[in-house]
Amino acid sequence: MAETALPGPGGGPDFESWACPLPLRDYPRVVLGHGGGGALSEELVRHLFVPAFGNPALDALGDASLVDVPAGRLALSTDGFVVRPLVFPGGSIGELAVNGTVNDLAMRGATPLYLTAGFVIEEGLAMSVLGTVVARMAAAAAAAGVQIVAGDTKVVERGHGDSLYVTTTGVGVVPSGLPPIGPAQARPGDKVLLSGSIGDHGIAVMSVRESLAFETAIVSDCAALHGLVGCILHDDGRIRVLRDPTRGGLAATLNEIATASAVGIVIDERRVPVKPEVRGACDLLGLDPWHVANEGKCVAVVAADAAAEVLAAWRAHPLGRDAAIIGEVEAGRPGLVATRTSLGATRVVPMPLGELLPRIC
Amino acid sequence: MRYLDEFRDGDLARRLADDITRIVTRPWAIMEVCGGQTHAIIRNGIDQILPPEIELIHGPGCPVCVTPLEVIDQAIAIAARPGVIFCSFGDMLRVPGSSRDLFQVKSEGGDVRVVYSPLDAVRLAQAHPEREVVFFAIGFETTAPANAMAVHVARQHGVRNFSMLVSHVLVPPAIAAIMTAPRNRVQAFLAAGHVCAVMGLRGYPALAERFHVPIVVTGFEPLDVLEGIRRAVRQLEAGEARVENAYARVVTDEGNTAAQRMLAEVFEVSDRAWRGIGTIPGSGWRLADAYREFDAAIRFDVGGIRTAESPLCRSGEVLQGALKPNECPAFGTTCTPRTPLGATMVSGEGACAAYYHYGRFRAAAPTA
Ligand code: SF4
Numbered sequence: 028m029a030e031t032a033l034p035g036p037g038g039g040p041d042f043e044s045w046a047c048p049l050p051l052r053d054y055p056r057v058v059l060g061h062g063g064g065g066a067l068s069e070e071l072v073r074h075l076f077v078p079a080f081g082n083p084a085l086d087a088l089g090d091a092s093l094v095d096v097p098a099g100r101l102a103l104s105t106d107g108f109v110v111r112p113l114v115f116p117g118g119s120i121g122e123l124a125v126n127g128t129v130n131d132l133a134m135r136g137a138t139p140l141y142l143t144a145g146f147v148i149e150e151g152l153a154m155s156v157l158g159t160v161v162a163r164m165a166a167a168a169a170a171a172g173v174q175i176v177a178g179d180t181k182v183v184e185r186g187h188g189d190s191l192y193v194t195t196t197g198v199g200v201v202p203s204g205l206p207p208i209g210p211a212q213a214r215p216g217d218k219v220l221l222s223g224s225i226g227d228h229g230i231a232v233m234s235v236r237e238s239l240a241f242e243t244a245i246v247s248d249c250a251a252l253h254g255l256v257g258c259i260l261h262d263d264g265r266i267r268v269l270r271d272p273t274r275g276g277l278a279a280t281l282n283e284i285a286t287a288s289a290v291g292i293v294i295d296e297r298r299v300p301v302k303p304e305v306r307g308a309c310d311l312l313g314l315d316p317w318h319v320a321n322e323g324k325c326v327a328v329v330a331a332d333a334a335a336e337v338l339a340a341w342r343a344h345p346l347g348r349d350a351a352i353i354g355e356v357e358a359g360r361p362g363l364v365a366t367r368t369s370l371g372a373t374r375v376v377p378m379p380l381g382e383l384l385p386r387i388c
Numbered sequence: 389m390r391y392l393d394e395f396r397d398g399d400l401a402r403r404l405a406d407d408i409t410r411i412v413t414r415p416w417a418i419m420e421v422c423g424g425q426t427h428a429i430i431r432n433g434i435d436q437i438l439p440p441e442i443e444l445i446h447g448p449g450c451p452v453c454v455t456p457l458e459v460i461d462q463a464i465a466i467a468a469r470p471g472v473i474f475c476s477f478g479d480m481l482r483v484p485g486s487s488r489d490l491f492q493v494k495s496e497g498g499d500v501r502v503v504y505s506p507l508d509a510v511r512l513a514q515a516h517p518e519r520e521v522v523f524f525a526i527g528f529e530t531t532a533p534a535n536a537m538a539v540h541v542a543r544q545h546g547v548r549n550f551s552m553l554v555s556h557v558l559v560p561p562a563i564a565a566i567m568t569a570p571r572n573r574v575q576a577f578l579a580a581g582h583v584c585a586v587m588g589l590r591g592y593p594a595l596a597e598r599f600h601v602p603i604v605v606t607g608f609e610p611l612d613v614l615e616g617i618r619r620a621v622r623q624l625e626a627g628e629a630r631v632e633n634a635y636a637r638v639v640t641d642e643g644n645t646a647a648q649r650m651l652a653e654v655f656e657v658s659d660r661a662w663r664g665i666g667t668i669p670g671s672g673w674r675l676a677d678a679y680r681e682f683d684a685a686i687r688f689d690v691g692g693i694r695t696a697e698s699p700l701c702r703s704g705e706v707l708q709g710a711l712k713p714n715e716c717p718a719f720g721t722t723c724t725p726r727t728p729l730g731a732t733m734v735s736g737e738g739a740c741a742a743y744y745h746y747g748r749f750r751a752a753a754p755t756a
Contacts, residue, residue, distance in 0.1 A: 368431070373436070377725075
């Protein structure tokens with residue numbers, strides 16, 4: 028957290044024992060002063076962030092945190108989170124900020140170790156909301172076994188931000204012996220696996236958007252995936268690609284892999300798990316579930332002779348119970364993703380253009 | 389939802405396709421009028437499992453595609469005004485006007501918002517009495533009742549800062565226009581089920597008789613579409629030309645009479661320009677005189693905006709089935725979903741975009 032030394036004993040007022048006529052701790056909303064680097068900032072850090080994320084590296088409140096790193100290659104990733112609303116069925120911006128970065132590390136085969144977190148807060152955000160987000164971040168970090176070891180808080184004037192943005196940076200370690208895992212490693216003949224049903228996160232968030240509230244039992248699939256990845260990692264090179272299909276959904280992820288590896292990918296549409304409620308909501312909104320975001324699913328491209336093993340390992344894992352082999356990699360038509368439809372026809376799965384735009388009818 | 393799955397069953401679909409193969413004796417050109425059906429056809433590859441004798445022509449039934457360029461320009465002009473909150477369904481935002489689209493207006497500071505119901509726009513107007521809230525009312529008979537209702541509600545609640553830019557189109561006059569076009573090749577129509585759910589079968593028997601053309605009211609799931617095609621082929625082979633309702637689980641003869649009353653109250657039939665096709669007499673709705681005060685084109689004085697289409701774009705011929713999208717010289721070169729020249733390339737349901745996305749590699753469909 029932004030570090031400001033407290034005036035020590037005998038060196039000016041001692042804020043800890045001084046009774047302020049306007050108790051600092053009782054601001055119901057974030058005010059500009061919480062980002063000003065003074066007493067209010069200090070207060071926020073000491074009474075909100077440090078207790079929530081508490082660990083020796085953070086508690087030291089130094090300009091930088093010192094942490095131990097095991098042998099191997101460092102994996103680094105950073106990501107900004109701007110989701111609305113801040114809290115949605117099955118998660119919040121807090122869980123997303125932790126799991127999103129943990130997953131980015133996991134997709135390279137890294138064991139996530141440490142996170143840093145930056146908060147850009149709009150003046151006026153209810154302190155209780157910030158508290159909830161921070162508590163959920165802490166819980167997600169604990170569940171993922173990572174420590175939040177440094178951070179920063181800025182407050183922007185009302186109207187100059189959208190209540191709260193969170194940026195997390197993650198550090199992990201890839202064991203030295205692990206062959207490269209990445210989007211460019213897919214080879215013809217490989218199998219494509221998906222760890223579970225798609226579209227849950229995007230539909231859960233949309234279901235509570237102000238302009239779009241509709242009833243659904245769908246909750247976000249937001250989860251840290253390094254456990255799911257860890258149980259299939261091998262140093263024999265048979266795991267080629269790991270990707271979490273977030274924004275742009277499954278369609279974007281498959282297209283990225285096909286392009287990066289210069290291979291074709293053919294998916295059997297019937298094998299891609301989509302919950303009936305998600306499909307129903309997508310039908311209603313004119314959206315394609317293959318374009319909707321996920322926050323707790325993994326696509327793996329693996330050597331054909333590893334597919335059964337990976338499938339079994341995933342199905343035995345709580346986050347992979349609905350895992351399926353959904354298709355294969357082929358040499359023809361590099362960069363192209365195609366799918367066999369339930370009618371037995373074949374069509375191209377295009378890269379989604381950008382925003383999800385519900386159709387008019 | 390299990391119900392829906394039944395209408396997507398692959399085995400049943402193939403049985404229907406086999407049926408069609410059995411009864412067909414010569415080539416037939418069938419137009420699905422509605423963009424939703426085009427979407428179902430392309431997305432599921434229905435055209436690939438049909439016998440080669442059946443040619444499907446993608447009709448003008450995508451509301452985004454047929455909204456004239458000048459109406460888009462009018463929308464952009466209104467949306468760019470300070471003090472305006474411009475509300476639209478999502479898929480209109482990316483349709484290019486003559487120089488920019490609504491997304492660009494938004495990025496330049498215009499208050500452009502995606503809404504999911506016109507009533508949301510009325511509520512916005514109530515919440516922001518100091519602003520002018522405008523709703524972009526486009527679409528076929530399907531979306532019109534809700535739009536009519538929104539105007540009605542605005543009047544009832546005295547919401548004076550709400551108005552609509554109306555560009556509604558009607559299906560039956562379009563069918564007549566297609567049948568009388570000099571290069572017409574269409575021999576049967578799949579009519580849009582959801583349009584008929586509102587309007588009933590009104591107007592269709594007269595069309596079937598006048599042009600001696602089978603019209604089958606059809607739904608949107610793969611099996612619905614295949615069943616519609618099967619019934620159309622059966623009529624064609626027997627030399628018949630009737631209106632058949634293959635979507636009886638949703639469509640009744642009379643349609644939704646309450647919605648029809650609301651439409652008659654708020655709208656009146658008018659001539660309407662269709663993008664790429666031109667003006668079709670009696671093919672649209674505008675606000676009735678009693679509701680003119682809610683007409684955004686009048687309130688913001690944009691009626692004078694007139695724009696010509698790109699001379700390269702041949703979407704008019706595409707929409708009438710006279711030209712396949714991939715036969716357009718601009719297809720896939722100067723015109724792509726990223727750089728669309730015509731609206732049929734912008735909307736995911738537009739025939740050109742559908743061909744571009746899904747049909748591009750069909751000839752070399754993987755065999756794996
Ligand atoms: S391909 Fe493009 S230019 Fe050609 S008709 Fe279609 S939209 Fe118009």
